Amino acid sequence: MTWEEFEAEIARRGGAKFWWRDDDAAAASPELRRALALSRTCAVPLALAVIPEAAEPALFGLLHERITLLQHGTDHRNRAAPGEKKTEYPAAEPIEAALGRVSDGFRRLKTFAAERLLPVLAPPWNRVRKDLLDSLPAVGIRGVTLYGPRMGALIPQVNTHVDIVAWRRGRRFIGEDEALRLAAKNLSDEPLGWLTHHAVHDEHAWRFLERLFKVQGVHWLSAAEAFSYTGLKNG
Numbered sequence: 151m152t153w154e155e156f157e158a159e160i161a162r163r164g165g166a167k168f169w170w171r172d173d174d175a176a177a178a179s180p181e182l183r184r185a186l187a188l189s190r191t192c193a194v195p196l197a198l199a200v201i202p203e204a205a206e207p208a209l210f211g212l213l214h215e216r217i218t219l220l221q222h223g224t225d226h227r228n229r230a231a232p233g234e235k236k237t238e239y240p241a242a243e244p245i246e247a248a249l250g251r252v253s254d255g256f257r258r259l260k261t262f263a264a265e266r267l268l269p270v271l272a273p274p275w276n277r278v279r280k281d282l283l284d285s286l287p288a289v290g291i292r293g294v295t296l297y298g299p300r301m302g303a304l305i306p307q308v309n310t311h312v313d314i315v316a317w318r319r320g321r322r323f324i325g326e327d328e329a330l331r332l333a334a335k336n337l338s339d340e341p342l343g344w345l346t347h348h349a350v351h352d353e354h355a356w357r358f359l360e361r362l363f364k365v366q367g368v369h370w371l372s373a374a375e376a377f378s379y380t381g382l383k384n385g
């Protein structure tokens with residue numbers, strides 16, 4: 151699919167709502183700075199999913215008014231049992247331990263950037279136990295964001311739908327055609343989520359984003375706006 155075809159599809163639908171989530175923020179690296187600068191120059195809100203225990207204090211000094219922080223797990227350590235898919239929250243872990251860890255991470259992010267933080271968990275590898283999801287409000291987490299179709303749960307959920315990195319093909323950009331086709335397939339009345347990982351982007355991925363942020367007929371939502379469609383209230 152070309153940019154022209156993509157824009158025509160959006161026009162045919164009378165416009166689209168997009169939101170942007172970038173994962174694995176930890177170091178105040180040149181790549182992170184590039185993502186933040188892109189958000190500023192293109193005036194596109196960015197939901198930055200930060201790993202609480204890995205976050206360098208300097209990261210919080212780089213944020214600007216279009217950046218909202220989400221909690222990306224707590225330590226992003228894979229605790230999966232043999233045969234289980236990668237997850238920070240394995241089935242065998244006592245729920246109190248998982249919940250305690252989420253709470254510790256949430257507290258650390260609040261200490262550094264309470265005013266930019268939305269109480270939303272972005273679980274590493276987009277995987278979380280259903281019982282943990284249902285327990286999150288007990289520690290102050292009010293929403294969750296995953297990848298793909300929504301998981302049945304009571305907690306407000308705003309997902310991402312287009313991951314621009316081909317993880318099993320050398321972590322390259324998936325390509326313009328594939329990205330646009332995936333996006334077009336997922337266009338609906340709900341916000342469409344773009345998932346990026348600044349640390350692994352090649353130049354093609356960056357250039358794609360620069361072009362994406364200029365697409366006509368799109369309203370780019372902040373994370374708070376995207377979650378407002380689900381009824382999540384701040385506080």
Ligand SMILES: [Zn+2]
Pocket residue numbers: 173174222226274275
């Ligand atoms: Zn991650």
